[in-house]
Amino acid sequence: MGLRAATSFLTPLGGARVPGPSDLAWFPVVGLGIGAALGALWWGIGKEWPPTVDAAVVVAADLALTGLLHIDGLIDSADGLLPHLDRARRLTVMAEPQVGAFGVAAGGMVLVLRVAALGAVRPDVLVLGGLWCLSRTLMAAVVSTQPYARAGGLAEAFAGRAPRSRGVALVAGTVGAVALLMVWRPLAGSMGALGGIVAAVGVLVLARRRLGGYTGDVLGASGMMLETVGLVVAAARW
Numbered sequence: 001m002g003l004r005a006a007t008s009f010l011t012p013l014g015g016a017r018v019p020g021p022s023d024l025a026w027f028p029v030v031g032l033g034i035g036a037a038l039g040a041l042w043w044g045i046g047k048e049w050p051p052t053v054d055a056a057v058v059v060a061a062d063l064a065l066t067g068l069l070h071i072d073g074l075i076d077s078a079d080g081l082l083p084h085l086d087r088a089r090r091l092t093v094m095a096e097p098q099v100g101a102f103g104v105a106a107g108g109m110v111l112v113l114r115v116a117a118l119g120a121v122r123p124d125v126l127v128l129g130g131l132w133c134l135s136r137t138l139m140a141a142v143v144s145t146q147p148y149a150r151a152g153g154l155a156e157a158f159a160g161r162a163p164r165s166r167g168v169a170l171v172a173g174t175v176g177a178v179a180l181l182m183v184w185r186p187l188a189g190s191m192g193a194l195g196g197i198v199a200a201v202g203v204l205v206l207a208r209r210r211l212g213g214y215t216g217d218v219l220g221a222s223g224m225m226l227e228t229v230g231l232v233v234a235a236a237r238w
Helices: 002-010 021-045 051-065 069-081 087-095 101-119 125-145 154-158 164-184 186-211 216-234
Strands: none
Touching (some): 002 021, 021 051, 021 125, 051 101, 069 216, 087 186, 101 216, 164 186, 186 216
8 A cells, every 4th residue: 555655646657545654665666666667668779769869768758657746846946946035935936837947947957967868878777776766765765854844735744653664665775776776887876876865965955945844846856856967977987
């Protein structure tokens, strides 16, 4: 039941379900599954088209598998966190359906960087499985440790006493994700993980200073930044 609820929250699959605190323990598993599916697609089409086309197809498939949830969070977060606004106005802007210049620029740049980075790396399931698992593990860790900034928001459903299994799952998710990346390529994988974590923490620190905590949009933005910066760093000529 926890796996299904986590899947339905992070993807369009699994049907509509109300998530609970214990479901966070399954976030790393869902992230690994999404990354592995994308990696398998990437590897499978790698001999059929040029690298840039392969990369664009994988990025499009990721948007479909996540129901545009995380890219929407990134765009909303850019519109709310980057301009000079007071805290109440930031939360209002992030809840509005309109997209501003900050959101367009951030979303477009992230998509371009993802395509470019994937096009520069040989297709492999391990790198996407590791980074996507790590991003969802980070999301669950944020919910478990940081204050929630929007009363009545979607992610508030995860609030409550955390079962002991959650901590075990988050540690296992982090270790497993980093292990996959290091098996892929020790130096590039470890540096990609580090770079991605630093970028995601930067988003979270900014949200803490300007909102007082995280929102569902901030979770999506931090995950997107971890994956994107992780891919870009891993694609360097190590």
